[in-house]
Every structure is written in structure tokens, then in C-alpha cells.
Amino acid sequence: MNWTEFTQAAPxxxxxxxxRLDATGLALIGTxxxxxTPRISPxxxxxxxxxxxxGMMWQSKKALDxxxxxxxxxxxxxxxxDGSEGEVKLGGRCVDVMDKGLRERSAQxxxxxxxxxxxxxxxLFWLEIDDAAYIKYSPNGDQTVKTWRAGSSQxxxxxxxxxxxxxx
Amino acid sequence: MNWTEFNKAAPxxxxxxRDLFERVGVLFVxxxxxxxxxxxxxxxxxxxxxxxxxGMMWQSHKALDxxxxxxxxxxxxxIxxxxxxxxxxxxxxxxxxxDSDTSERxxRxxxxxxxxxxxxxxxLFxxxxxxxxxxxxxxxxxxxVIDWRSGRxxxxxxRRWTGSGVVDDQK
Numbered sequence: 001m002n003w004t005e006f007t008q009a010a011p012x013x014x015x016x017x018x019x020r021l022d023a024t025g026l027a028l029i030g031t032x033x034x035x036x037t038p039r040i041s042p043x044x045x046x047x048x049x050x051x052x053x054x055g056m057m058w059q060s061k062k063a064l065d066x067x068x069x070x071x072x073x074x075x076x077x078x079x080x081x082d083g084s085e086g087e088v089k090l091g092g093r094c095v096d097v098m099d100k101g102l103r104e105r106s107a108q109x110x111x112x113x114x115x116x117x118x119x120x121x122x123x124l125f126w127l128e129i130d131d132a133a134y135i136k137y138s139p140n141g142d143q144t145v146k147t148w149r150a151g152s153s154q155x156x157x158x159x160x161x162x163x164x165x166x167x168x
Numbered sequence: 169m170n171w172t173e174f175n176k177a178a179p180x181x182x183x184x185x186r187d188l189f190e191r192v193g194v195l196f197v198x199x200x201x202x203x204x205x206x207x208x209x210x211x212x213x214x215x216x217x218x219x220x221x222x223g224m225m226w227q228s229h230k231a232l233d234x235x236x237x238x239x240x241x242x243x244x245x246x247i248x249x250x251x252x253x254x255x256x257x258x259x260x261x262x263x264x265x266x267d268s269d270t271s272e273r274x275x276r277x278x279x280x281x282x283x284x285x286x287x288x289x290x291x292l293f294x295x296x297x298x299x300x301x302x303x304x305x306x307x308x309x310x311x312x313v314i315d316w317r318s319g320r321x322x323x324x325x326x327r328r329w330t331g332s333g334v335v336d337d338q339k
Contacts, residue, residue, distance in 0.1 A: 027251050030198045030206030038198030038206045040243035058221045071205040078210050079247045119332040
């Protein structure tokens with residue numbers, strides 16, 4: 001589903017991802033290389049109209065990965081060791097944006113907010129979201145975990161740290 | 169190769185990598201889920217003896233991924249949109265440490281360095297490094313790239329920003 005549908009299906013997770021994205025404008029994306037091994041790359045991401053849009057430089061490695069295998073994982077950036085800000089993951093597939101109108105409107109939006117306009121050719125994908133997870137670590141070792149998968153409702157649980165492992 | 173060997177083969181990359189990892193104190197590991205799709209997870213690390221170690225909670229998803237397929241990718245944490253300080257990537261395999269002496273020495277050294285050590289079972293992996301890259305983004309859009317793969321010397325180049333993409337400018 002697209003971002004708007006995701007915000008309806010799992011509003012709390014969508015809000016948590018949006019907060020993390022708004023803080024930096026940046027995310028990490030995991031893709032699959034030609035040999036089947038994983039790759040991680042930083043990328044700029046924007047929420048625009050109904051989509052989480054991922055813009056990439058023309059012929060960049062991550063874009064070529066996605067054209068070969070659209071499965072990916074978008075991860076919020078984490079900038080401190082204790083994980084107090086929480087981390088959000090969105091799993092799904094990247095869809096190549098072919099709609100010229102959407103490309104043009106999002107380029108205009110980028111120009112309006114940054115003063116810089118991406119010039120064609122460049123890659124633009126929207127994320128088709130299949131699952132999402134949020135994990136936040138407390139100082140005592142407990143984890144707050146929220147998960148969601150398309151077709152189910154969001155699950156929340158506290159995993160308590162026993163000193164050597166977590167218990168649901 | 170282990171971290172010490174990597175540090176001999178590509179000292180510039182190893183030095184920048186260690187600084188970038190230690191700046192935030194957490195790195196990201198890319199693993200393969202059962203269905204072959206990618207997973208990205210924050211991960212604790214520790215440099216000890218000759219290796220870069222990844223410590224993981226017992227039965228965590230990323231650890232189970234690596235036990236099934238050790239091929240992985242390490243990415244330094246990125247803190248802002250300008251990727252200040254650059255980014256470092258490592259390709260290779262995470263090799264499970266099954267020797268209890270090494271795990272015990274690791275636990276003691278970690279406790280000494282950080283005041284904390286895992287109690288009870290945990291997963292410990294040592295990185296077997298095949299390739300690495302450092303990328304630094306300059307204000308004019310140019311990229312300084314240093315890359316290396318096992319068996320070759322490292323290579324430094326500037327990728328020049330053309331206004332819509334980058335082209336290689338061999339140094």
C-alpha cells in the first residue's frame with residue numbers, strides 16, 4: 001500500500017516514522033546486490049501527496065539494485081547509541097515512478113523547499129509498504145516493540161529484559 | 169580477512185571506518201531475511217584483539233539471518249543530510265564465534281571498556297572483510313571515493329557533480 005493507506009492502517013507507526021524522517025530528511029535503505037547480498041545506502045526521502053518518495057541519482061548502485069529486485073527495507077537514521085529515539089523500519093517494494101506529473105510536482109516541491117531542482121535523468125521510486133516495526137530501548141533494557149503487517153492490525157508489546165534475555 | 173589484516177591492506181579506510189563507527193557507537197548491519205529480501209538493523213560492535221566483533225541479542229532476527237547466511241554489509245551511522253564526515257561501508261561475512269574462550273575474553277574486555285557485558289547466552293560474530301568503501305560528499309556535489317577490495321590496493325578518486333549526476337575523475 002502507499003503512504004496514505006499506511007497512515008490509515010497503522011497511524012501510530014506512520015507518525016513515528018514521519019517524526020524520525022522530519023528530524024533529518026534522511027533514511028537508510030537496504031537493497032539486494034546483483035550477487036544476492038545486501039547493500040545499505042543513505043538516501044533522501046520525502047512524504048509527498050500519497051507517497052513516501054525516494055529520489056536517487058541516475059544509475060546509482062542502489063537504484064540499479066531496485067530496478068533488478070524491488071524488495072527493500074527503509075530504516076530511520078539512528079544517531080545515538082542508547083536508542084532512546086527509537087528506530088522505525090518499513091519493509092516493502094520500490095515502485096519506479098513513471099507518472100511525469102508526479103515527478104514534476106515533486107521536483108517543484110523540492111525546489112520550493114530547498115532552492116534546488118533535480119534535473120532529469122534521475123530515479124524516483126515510491127515505497128509500497130508491506131510491513132513496519134518500531135523498537136525503542138529503555139535504559140533498563142526493556143524494549144517497546146510495535147509491529148504491523150499488511151492485512152493485520154498493529155501489535156504493541158513490551159519485551160522485558162530479565163538480565164540475560166527478553167520476555168514478552 | 170580480519171580487521172588487523174584489513175588495517176594493513178587498506179589503512180586509510182580502516183582508520184576512517186573506526187573513527188566513523190566510534191563517533192556514534194552503533195553501526196548498521198544489512199542481512200538477508202529467509203525470503204532473500206534485505207533487513208537493516210542497528211548493531212553494537214566492539215574492536216577487540218584482531219577483529220571487529222558484532223554482538224547480538226540471543227535469537228534476534230539479525231543473528232538468525234546471519235546463522236542462515238553470513239553474507240552481510242556494514243554501514244556507518246549517518247547523522248545528517250550532508251553526511252558530515254563521510255560514510256564507510258564494509259562488505260563481507262559475519263563468522264560466528266563458537267569458541268567459549270574468545271567469548272569470555274570478549275566479555276571481559278567489553279566490561280572493562282564500557283562497564284557492561286552480556287549475561288547469559290548471546291550471539292557473537294567476527295567480521296571477515298572482503299571489500300570497503302568510504303564516500304565523502306563535498307559542498308559542490310563532488311564525491312571523494314576511496315574503495316578497496318580484497319587482493320587489490322585501495323583506489324581514491326573524485327566523482328564530479330555535473331548538475332544532474334556524477335562522473336569519474338581519476339586521481
